[in-house]
Amino acid sequence: MSRKGHFNAAHRLNNPDWSEEKNIEIFGKCNNPNYHGHNYDVIVHVSGEVDPETGYVIDMKVLKEIMNEEVLDRYDHRNLNLDIEEFKTLNPTAENIVGVIWNRIKERLDNHLELTVTLYETERNYVEYSGK
Amino acid sequence: MSRKGHFNAAHRLNNPDWSEEKNIEIFGKCNNPNYHGHNYDVIVHVSGEVDPETGYVIDMKVLKEIMNEEVLDRYDHRNLNLDIEEFKTLNPTAENIVGVIWNRIKERLDNHLELTVTLYETERNYVEYSGK
Amino acid sequence: MSRKGHFNAAHRLNNPDWSEEKNIEIFGKCNNPNYHGHNYDVIVHVSGEVDPETGYVIDMKVLKEIMNEEVLDRYDHRNLNLDIEEFKTLNPTAENIVGVIWNRIKERLDNHLELTVTLYETERNYVEYSGK
Amino acid sequence: MSRKGHFNAAHRLNNPDWSEEKNIEIFGKCNNPNYHGHNYDVIVHVSGEVDPETGYVIDMKVLKEIMNEEVLDRYDHRNLNLDIEEFKTLNPTAENIVGVIWNRIKERLDNHLELTVTLYETERNYVEYSGK
Amino acid sequence: MSRKGHFNAAHRLNNPDWSEEKNIEIFGKCNNPNYHGHNYDVIVHVSGEVDPETGYVIDMKVLKEIMNEEVLDRYDHRNLNLDIEEFKTLNPTAENIVGVIWNRIKERLDNHLELTVTLYETERNYVEYSGK
Amino acid sequence: MSRKGHFNAAHRLNNPDWSEEKNIEIFGKCNNPNYHGHNYDVIVHVSGEVDPETGYVIDMKVLKEIMNEEVLDRYDHRNLNLDIEEFKTLNPTAENIVGVIWNRIKERLDNHLELTVTLYETERNYVEYSGK
Numbered sequence: 071m072s073r074k075g076h077f078n079a080a081h082r083l084n085n086p087d088w089s090e091e092k093n094i095e096i097f098g099k100c101n102n103p104n105y106h107g108h109n110y111d112v113i114v115h116v117s118g119e120v121d122p123e124t125g126y127v128i129d130m131k132v133l134k135e136i137m138n139e140e141v142l143d144r145y146d147h148r149n150l151n152l153d154i155e156e157f158k159t160l161n162p163t164a165e166n167i168v169g170v171i172w173n174r175i176k177e178r179l180d181n182h183l184e185l186t187v188t189l190y191e192t193e194r195n196y197v198e199y200s201g202k
Numbered sequence: 203m204s205r206k207g208h209f210n211a212a213h214r215l216n217n218p219d220w221s222e223e224k225n226i227e228i229f230g231k232c233n234n235p236n237y238h239g240h241n242y243d244v245i246v247h248v249s250g251e252v253d254p255e256t257g258y259v260i261d262m263k264v265l266k267e268i269m270n271e272e273v274l275d276r277y278d279h280r281n282l283n284l285d286i287e288e289f290k291t292l293n294p295t296a297e298n299i300v301g302v303i304w305n306r307i308k309e310r311l312d313n314h315l316e317l318t319v320t321l322y323e324t325e326r327n328y329v330e331y332s333g334k
Numbered sequence: 335m336s337r338k339g340h341f342n343a344a345h346r347l348n349n350p351d352w353s354e355e356k357n358i359e360i361f362g363k364c365n366n367p368n369y370h371g372h373n374y375d376v377i378v379h380v381s382g383e384v385d386p387e388t389g390y391v392i393d394m395k396v397l398k399e400i401m402n403e404e405v406l407d408r409y410d411h412r413n414l415n416l417d418i419e420e421f422k423t424l425n426p427t428a429e430n431i432v433g434v435i436w437n438r439i440k441e442r443l444d445n446h447l448e449l450t451v452t453l454y455e456t457e458r459n460y461v462e463y464s465g466k
Numbered sequence: 467m468s469r470k471g472h473f474n475a476a477h478r479l480n481n482p483d484w485s486e487e488k489n490i491e492i493f494g495k496c497n498n499p500n501y502h503g504h505n506y507d508v509i510v511h512v513s514g515e516v517d518p519e520t521g522y523v524i525d526m527k528v529l530k531e532i533m534n535e536e537v538l539d540r541y542d543h544r545n546l547n548l549d550i551e552e553f554k555t556l557n558p559t560a561e562n563i564v565g566v567i568w569n570r571i572k573e574r575l576d577n578h579l580e581l582t583v584t585l586y587e588t589e590r591n592y593v594e595y596s597g598k
Numbered sequence: 599m600s601r602k603g604h605f606n607a608a609h610r611l612n613n614p615d616w617s618e619e620k621n622i623e624i625f626g627k628c629n630n631p632n633y634h635g636h637n638y639d640v641i642v643h644v645s646g647e648v649d650p651e652t653g654y655v656i657d658m659k660v661l662k663e664i665m666n667e668e669v670l671d672r673y674d675h676r677n678l679n680l681d682i683e684e685f686k687t688l689n690p691t692a693e694n695i696v697g698v699i700w701n702r703i704k705e706r707l708d709n710h711l712e713l714t715v716t717l718y719e720t721e722r723n724y725v726e727y728s729g730k
Numbered sequence: 731m732s733r734k735g736h737f738n739a740a741h742r743l744n745n746p747d748w749s750e751e752k753n754i755e756i757f758g759k760c761n762n763p764n765y766h767g768h769n770y771d772v773i774v775h776v777s778g779e780v781d782p783e784t785g786y787v788i789d790m791k792v793l794k795e796i797m798n799e800e801v802l803d804r805y806d807h808r809n810l811n812l813d814i815e816e817f818k819t820l821n822p823t824a825e826n827i828v829g830v831i832w833n834r835i836k837e838r839l840d841n842h843l844e845l846t847v848t849l850y851e852t853e854r855n856y857v858e859y860s861g862k
Contacts, residue, residue, distance in 0.1 A: 071296070071297065072329070072330070073327055074325070076589075078504050078588065079503055080476035080502050080503040081503070083785070087783075096784060096789070098791060102543055102549070104476070104545035104548040104549050105476040105503070105545050106474050106475055106503060106545065107475055107476040107501070107502060107504055107505075108474050108503055108504070108505050109504050109505040109588055109589070117330075120295075120298070120301070123219075124217070124229075124293070125215070125292075125293040125295035126295055126297060127297055129228070131230060146495070146502075147496060147498055147502040149476075152500040160785070161785040163780075163784070163785035163786055165731065165785055165786060166780070166785045169780070192474065193734070195733055195790055196732050198775075203824070203855070203856075204855070204856050206854040208456075208457075210370050210371060210456065211370055212344035212368070212369040212370050212371040212413075231410070231411035232411060234411055234413065236416040236417050237344040237369050237371070238342050238344050238413065239342060239345070239369070239370060239371005239372055240342050240371055241372050249858075252823075252825045252829070256745070256756060256821070257820070257821040257825055258825060259825055259857070278363070278370075279363035279364060279370040280366065280368070280370060281344075281368035324340075324342065324373055325340075335591070335593050336591070336593070338590040349651060351651075360657070362659060379594075381594075384559075384562070388492060388493075388557070389556075389557040389558075389559035389561055389562045391561055393492070395494060425652070426653075427648075427652070427654055428599070429653055430653045458601055459599070459600070459658055460599075460600050461599050461600070462600070462643075467693065467723070467724075468723070468724050468725065470721070470722040470723075511726075516691075519613060520625075520689070521611070521688070521691035521694045522693060523693055523725070527626060604852075604853075606767060606768050608740035608767040608809075627806070630807055630808065630809065632740070632808070632812040633765050633767070633809050634738050634739055634740050634767055634806075634807040635740040635741070635765070635766055635767005635768055636738050636767055637767075637852050637853070674759070675759035675760060676766060677740075677765050677766065720736075721769070
């Protein structure tokens with residue numbers, strides 16, 4: 071069972087251990103110190119046994135609530151680098167964002183459920199993470 | 203090789219072993235006794251060896267016919283609960299519909315082919331089934 | 335300024351002044367007495383002067399509220415023919431639905447704003463109405 | 467003839483003549499002082515006579531160049547409020563951005579061509595401008 | 599009322615009155631003598647009065663038939679320059695194709711109906727024609 | 731990390747070891763000797779460890795360059811059967827094209843990265859290949 075959500079956020083890519091020159095060389099225009107932004111789409115896939123009483127793997131209303139609380143309400147219309155605790159020290163690449171989201175949602179699910187999170191940074195670029 | 207089709211159908215979610223209250227609590231507005239409906243999108247993925255003579259895993263025209271006969275012609279513009287034999291006793295959640303579709307198509311394919319079926323109930327909610 | 339919403343509903347097409355045969359001839363499988371359903375997408379376009387203080391034609395949060403109250407909360411997960419007052423006597427074709435939606439939203443807007451409503455019954459079929 | 471492009475940018479909505487309280491009341495989370503961001507999609511529609519020698523209204527390669535120079539290269543991966551001259555004093559609402567883009571492209575086109583610009587701020591919210 | 603269809607075809611752009619050099623200069627890689635191809639999407643918009651008996655502007659089943667006969671069955675899996683009579687002497691630019699389609703469909707409609715045809719050559723490039 | 735690109739090309743399906751009749755029987759209108767065409771979408775998925783210094787699995791700018799050099803610049807606006815060396819003797823079915831693309835890109839990637847390529851021939855038909 072999968073569900074899609076989205077949030078709009080500003081970010082920049084930067085490694086504070088590197089010189090300004092190296093940051094520009096590696097991250098290009100994504101290093102703009104004034105930030106740029108994206109409409110992120112996030113797809114949460116939960117798999118497991120179908121409950122014979124409900125016919126559900128997971129109640130979509132419950133999954134929607136978890137996504138809102140852990141991801142959408144927290145990140146929407148925010149600056150990831152400045153406003154979000156976890157990206158104050160972690161570079162907000164798509165790979166790192168998807169890992170953080172995966173951890174936050176995984177803790178809220180029953181243990182027997184498997185989780186994959188896909189994050190679209192743009193329509194053309196996206197990452198997927200399943201916990202390993 | 204994958205192919206996408208769609209059908210428009212009415213349904214409601216209900217467990218006849220439960221009280222009306224419990225059905226409303228669990229299924230919410232999906233329990234509406236007058237039904238609601240969806241434009242379902244179904245994606246059928248068939249994988250296996252590429253036939254060296256045709257360059258095909260499966261002839262797309264054949265797969266299209268199987269999908270039409272087993273799914274699209276049977277479900278399109280129908281009420282799943284009232285018009286479709288298999289959902290008279292099985293709750294038509296996305297999880298249960300995808301399982302029924304998978305079984306119907308699997309029987310029509312050569313044994314060496316692997317099958318995955320993905321069903322979109324809305325653009326934001328979908329399920330996937332590969333036979334286990 | 336335009337905004338998109340959607341609702342899932344069941345309906346059937348039927349003219350009570352005609353025989354069953356004529357209804358089937360004209361409306362085909364859309365006449366199924368057990369109903370079928372759609373994921374309707376509705377796009378509301380509002381045009382007019384840009385307010386120099388806000389830079390807005392209309393505040394998107396206000397338009398979102400109007401759409402929810404007049405359309406999405408009323409029609410979502412309903413049977414249009416049975417549950418919705420206005421379609422008890424009016425055949426719920428896309429053309430008639432879009433006219434009803436246009437009237438409900440127009441009454442909520444400032445008089446100087448122009449309104450167009452587009453309704454997608456499926457990804458391939460849609461209608462547009464601007465009040466004439 | 468129409469062509470689609472996109473750019474990713476950060477922005478915030480703010481009216482410097484208002485108190486902080488009024489800005490928050492009107493612009494809500496779009497007023498976040500640390501900015502948020504979007505993947506903007508821009509569609510440029512050019513209409514006019516078809517040239518009998520080429521069969522073109524306008525050469526798509528020429529239109530693509532104009533869009534890149536006037537819009538995409540200038541706005542992509544930028545902070546609209548801080549990095550772009552025209553939005554240092556003009557609130558970057560979708561309505562104001564589309565007006566600026568329209569003016570920049572119009573100056574580059576032959577006088578007999580008509581221009582409409584559509585700007586999607588998100589998949590669900592967009593504005594259209596034709597010069598009046 | 600609008601309906602969407604698509605066809606897959608090969609074509610090349612060429613003006614036989616010009617030198618090879620001029621054709622390459624103007625049409626670039628679209629002039630490739632071995633042809634290239636597209637998945638064309640065509641959207642047919644028909645507007646007019648809603649018939650009070652049916653609630654339809656035009657019966658979608660009828661429009662679908664007209665589109666299949668006049669456009670989709672004739673152009674799908676064809677080479678526009680070699681296989682289609684009307685493009686043997688007319689350069690198959692998107693502008694010229696949309697004009698031909700408009701004429702073919704217009705002749706099949708009741709006189710009081712207005713027609714607009716939109717043709718997508720790619721997801722990013724499209725043309726629209728309303729008969730003037 | 732995944733990235734999407736597209737190219738427009740002409741092709742036909744044909745097995746030179748078969749009679750004309752057998753080719754028509756098996757490949758239907760895809761056998762048209764004058765070719766037809768598609769807007770191919772190609773999605774390249776690369777997976778592996780996230781580099782702790784950059785937060786990247788692979789630099790998207792590098793992957794974009796590889797895709798342009800190995801696939802998009804080579805195939806766009808070409809006739810696959812006539813203009814592309816590898817399909818002069820190999821039938822350009824979606825299955826065969828995706829295999830060729832996978833091999834070309836795999837050679838350019840670091841050995842520890844895993845690669846999947848998905849090729850959409852139309853919005854409804856696509857193939858996926860991961861190297862086995």
